Amino acid sequence: MSILISKDTTFIIQGITGREAVNMTRECLDYGSKIVGGVTPGRAGREIYGVPVYDTVQAITSKTRVDGSIVCVPPAFTRDAVFEALAGGIQIIVIVTERIPRFEVAQMVEMAKAKGARIIGPNCLGVLSPDEAKLGGLGGRAVDAKKAFTKGPIGVMSRSGGMTTEMCNTLTAAGLGQSTAVSIGGDAIIGSTYADLMPLFEADQETKAIVIYCEPGGRMEAELAAYVVEKNSRLPIVAFMAGRFMDEMPGMRFGHAGTIVEGKADTTADKIEGIEAAGISVAERIEDIPGLVKQRLGMS
């Protein structure tokens, strides 16, 4: 099984005629995903790899069931695109776009909450459930994605899109497949945090353990630690923490928009202490992850 998406998930791509979106459409189709339409205002009637293009989301949702949308439009248009998707009753919205002002992200998240929908991202590569579907650029071309991602019991969440693939590749090489990998996005405010997604993995019987990629900045890891303790989660978690060098460089922004050490709670040292106290194992190197997972699952 998987979370968020499956073989049957139908979705659309907003901004489908953009350069990167065209590429992504092809990758997702090749992976077996069901793209039922694309939206670019003024371009109705065109086709992208056989996917019909419409002017509005409504033109698609009025005809067919749409479970998800990938939003791939420039930052200035993203909020409107997301509101349009929400108005159309779409439940899972993956926002690929980066550099969206924080206030607008918060507005989208608030609106999604009111509609009972879920946002993944922004500034993310989407979701991939091996052998089921991929919503977004995660893993790149279908042939490449199949090399790095294989079906199995590990749920993966990562603030870095690239590191999602790197970690899954390492897990795959060690014989540990993934139930679903989620690139949650690198911004300070995102639609779905680790703690938001945990209940979904908990409910998925196939998922047996969780692997996460963490960075300095923000309180997301602390939120996860609190969740794990409070809910007494059945899932062992292994975390990899990047950016340890940043602890010595407060105020400097590296990597993603959300990655900055502004106070003690933002440092990797503080975060590691917090998550370890909650029973989360911390891997020093990516290649240590599979061993720790196996240990936690009693496989070794």
Place this chain on the structure above:
Amino acid sequence: MAALFIDVEVDANIAKDADIAAKLVEVCPVNIFAKTNGDLQIVEDNLDECVLCELCLNAAPAGKVKVKKLYGPKQVLVRKD
């Protein structure tokens, strides 16, 4: 400096065909083809930017445009049919 990785060859007769030349200029995403006073030119400075998309091969009759990799064994991209 000369290109290190890619060379592109266009059949001399094809290069004179204004329609094909215009198409080549249009399809190449990295501007390897240019038209200066009617003649098709290969822009040497951009050769190494070639993304091997083969759009130029498809824009001209089979065999008339060749993209050569100046590294490794499988050297020449050319459309056969």
Place this chain on the structure above:
Amino acid sequence: MRFYEFESKKLFGMKGIPLPSGSRVAKSAAEAKEIAASIGGPVVLKSQVLSGGRMKAGGVLFADTPDEAVAAAEKILALEINGHAPVGVLVEGRAPIDQEYYVGVTWDGFARQPVMIFSDMGGIDIEEVAEKHPEHIAKRNFSTLAPFSEFMAKELVAAVGVSGGELNKLTQITTRLARTFIEHGLTLAEINPLARLADGTFVCLDGHVDMEDEARDGQKALLAKLEIDPQEKRQARPPTKFEQDGVVVDSADHRGVAGNVVEFDGDLGLVIGAGGGSLTLFDAVRKHGGRPANYCEIGGNPSVSKACNLTKLILSKPGVKKIAVMMNVVSNTRVDIVARGVVKGCVELGFDPAEKIAIFRIPGSWEGDGFQILEHYGVEYCDRSVSMFEAAGRAVAKMKDA
């Protein structure tokens, strides 16, 4: 982007938040004297630096006469604080204070909404107040969709037990601060301390404003009014020449990213990516005892020329002996394009790529062609079976005999 105190105050002043009398920034001691004279009473002079710890470092001085103000301004303008030279000295009137408050608006990553924070214990670190005197602090989130309304600020202020005429004045200031936060894409708007003077009026004694980079495009008008260069990057320290050159390389064309260069003083140049991969690799190099010459991020499939120019920039940095080219498994950036770029960079500088590139570890999209290029030039490379950590180790090992 952090605002200097004088910029924060200028913004607050524009929004009707009361400031100390005559608050203005001076670039010279003579100008400071003029401001002090026009205030006509005791003044405080404050160094304008982005670094904390001004008070301790001697960057805040008092003066009772314009002549004293000149002496103080001279001292302050000549004083570097934590390596930062001041951009000016803020001069403002000084009046007796009855009580200090704290009011701030920032983002709450849990709630994913802005949060207002108020305390009747101002002037000290607010996190310390939260820890030691939780009953003196109140927090309240507010919606980003519903219009901001004054009662929200009133509830916040009232929650710490403020009442009477003060409640209304503080509600108004807090409302103005929250609206400033919303309107201008801020990530922090803070008045600390907010002082109640002996005469019952309130003034903002110190202010902090942070604007997110993403909001800058929409805030050009405000930045112009505050005379802030829209291009100005304000990290915790001013950018070095090397870092500025990195920006030039990155902005040469729109294809992909090859920038975010940060200077370090080691001998191993790093051509690394992407966001998360760079953090991971930088840690790995240091863990192996390597000394990076720089941090950088490539991603989004940069052009060959961009990768080439970045390589040249790093290889030309004094003290750099070799470069390591490493990324996580890539999906959208192409291995062959990066390989071409770094090899070309070496060749154009007259170096042998096989000698200058300590290791190339970028597996993924188009790796077949990429590896052919590297083989052709005799560059040591590895595929996805070699971890990022291991690759970093190999690069560091090569530096021993370099």
